[in-house]
Amino acid sequence: MKNLKHASFANPYPALTAHELGAALLPILERRFPLLASEFIGLFSHHTEGVNSSLVGLGSEFRLIALNDGERLNLELQHENSVCLSRTLALDPSTLFHEQLFGAVAQFINQLSPWLQEHHGLPPSTAFLGGWRCATHPERLNEPVIFTLPRVMCRISDQQLDFSCFHEDIWYAIDESLITFATDFTPTANPRVTGREDIPSCTDYVDNLIGLLNELAPTTADKVVIGREVKLTLERPIAPALLLRLIAPRPNPHYEYVFRWADEVAWVGISPETLLRKNGRSLVVEPLAGTRKGSHEHDKSARYRQELMSDLKELEEHETAAGLFFEQLSTVCESGSLSLRESRSVIDLGYVQHLKSLISGTVKTGLNVFDALAAVYPPATIWGKPLAACGERIRRYEQIERGFFTGGLGYFTLGDDANFALAIRTAKLTSTHIHVYAGSGIVKASDPYREWLETNNKMKPYLANEYVWNLP
Known part of the structure; x- marks a missing residue:
């Protein structure tokens, strides 16, 4: 893994909020980096304490997953095809599944956070995008938790866009031209x-x-x-991104998001x-x-x-x-x-x-x-x-x-x-x-x-x- 690289650009469209810029930037990055988009795309925009913010990520540098085989939870930190760290917890049928799941993840986070900071020089602000599935039927839930540290990430405020990237061969393609087309877009063909x-x-x-x-x-x-x-x-x-554009209110004082991993199923919402x-x-x-x-x-x-x-x-x-x-x-x-x-x-x-x-x-x-x-x-x-x-x-x-x-x-x-x-x-x-x-x-x-x-x-x-x- 290469050193993390950074670049910042002023918001060229001050009339657009971070939510709107994030929704417009995601399809641009997908077109520029199709291989990364096939690994993972994530967009998470939120309005917190009066401030708009958006995170857009592509590709998977590290992935944290929990796997459930019915008897054990197996937690792994994966980098490409290798497992960097792992932890296993035997499930107790007398204890609520979600309580055991998050308790196990809490312990695993205490292990992986210092490891990533010490061995890879990642700052405390490094963000994993993702979440967890609702285990109404825990016996059917093979992968209850998945979080991804993207290869390319953009943090967006109403004032500027801050890019970070792990790899030189990707970094060369990140420049101001990426955001010149990041304007609010209106669908040209509505879904039927x-x-x-x-x-x-x-x-x-x-x-x-x-x-x-x-x-x-x-x-x-x-x-x-x-x-x-x-x-x-x-x-x-x-x-x-088109579905999100169709459903999201403007301005949006709450959350909007898109998450898609390699299984080609996307989750889109405006919670x-x-x-x-x-x-x-x-x-x-x-x-x-x-x-x-x-x-x-x-x-x-x-x-x-x-x-x-x-x-x-x-x-x-x-x-x-x-x-x-x-x-x-x-x-x-x-x-x-x-x-x-x-x-x-x-x-x-x-x-x-x-x-x-x-x-x-x-x-x-x-x-x-x-x-x-x-x-x-x-x-x-x-x-x-x-x-x-x-x-x-x-x-x-x-x-x-x-x-x-x-x-x-x-x-x-x-x-x-x-x-x-x-x-x-x-x-x-x-x-x-x-x-x-x-x-x-x-x-x-x-x-x-x-x-x-x-x-x-x-x-x-x-x-x-x-x-x-x-x-x-």
């Missing part, structure tokens, strides 16, 4: 969708929820999140929810739970907002999620450091509105971001409460494979900073289909058909955006 399939059908979905509600009726605080899928058939393949971000020892989570239609319903949006803020079912769902976060963070944060900075505020995404809380704290000395994830994931916003019972109920009543949907996508650095979006408002893109996912929190007061309508509303960026998908 030739078919739609709801998985499960509306009738089956409602019937499943009726069965689930019969189980929840005797309880007082249980919640289960049940997801569903809409499968759209494409007339011809489309690029992940409004911070699962967890860490800067130094400061930790923040921003749970969203409780939903109504948004400001796109012009004359009714104020009414929906008032309903959201007063509906007992929505309030119960939100308080359950926020309360569980607070309880879990207390195990990894310094005593007395937890603060509820926002409670039941409303964010309006246009197609839907959500209740939001913001909880912050100081991580205990000696713990890293994956120790924190072991405590808080899966959150009640995508799983439910109590955790163990929800996993069993999801396996019986949900009829989809989630993959990265409701997992986490983002980055962590060797210095243990991180930003992870909860992967909602997310779709899986293949050469022939767009698989759109949404879930809904089910409590004893839920109306099954209303939950179906809520998931429809959550899918609107993909199903009813400005470039309407017209079926013949």
Whole structure:
């Protein structure tokens, strides 16, 4: 591996935000470096504390993966065709899978971060892009975690673009001409969708929820999140960056991302929810739970907002999620450091509105971001409460494979900073289909058909955006 090289360029298009520049730069880099793009492409844009930032990466210099064979978790740091570091953990069937997964990754990170800094001279700011799949069926999940340190990376702010690269034969092609065409682009040919399939059908979905509600009726605080899928058939393949351009709002005050590894399946999303971000020892989570239609319903949006803020079912769902976060963070944060900075505020995404809380704290000395994830994931916003019972109920009543949907996508650095979006408002893109996912929190007061309508509303960026998908 060669020494890491750097170059910075001023943003030539000050009217464009980092989100817009990232989305425009990704296809340019794909065309310039097709071999790197076949290994990995990653785009992760976020709006944090009022600042826009975007990371764009191609190629795979190092890769961190967790492999699950049902009895053990095998963690590896890979460089090209060799394994640099590895660690194995025997799985305990009596302990929640996600807790064991992130606990193992936390220990592995403590090993690989100093190794990469000492042996390869990488700075603490070095970022791995990637995430983890949601293990609703852990026995089927062969690769629950994957992160990539790209061969080429561009960090974008609203003011400038900072490139880094590992190899001389790639570095020569990185110059200011790369960004001269990085303008906001409008699709010249909208995708054509030739078919739609709801998985499960509306009738089956409602019937499943009726069965689930019969189980929840005797309880007082249980919640289960049940997801569903809409499968759209494409007339011809489309690029992940194009799909992102079609669905992402402008300006976007939240997250947008594209991730694709060598299996040619891309995950594209515009999540409004911070699962967890860490800067130094400061930790923040921003749970969203409780939903109504948004400001796109012009004359009714104020009414929906008032309903959201007063509906007992929505309030119960939100308080359950926020309360569980607070309880879990207390195990990894310094005593007395937890603060509820926002409670039941409303964010309006246009197609839907959500209740939001913001909880912050100081991580205990000696713990890293994956120790924190072991405590808080899966959150009640995508799983439910109590955790163990929800996993069993999801396996019986949900009829989809989630993959990265409701997992986490983002980055962590060797210095243990991180930003992870909860992967909602997310779709899986293949050469022939767009698989759109949404879930809904089910409590004893839920109306099954209303939950179906809520998931429809959550899918609107993909199903009813400005470039309407017209079926013949």
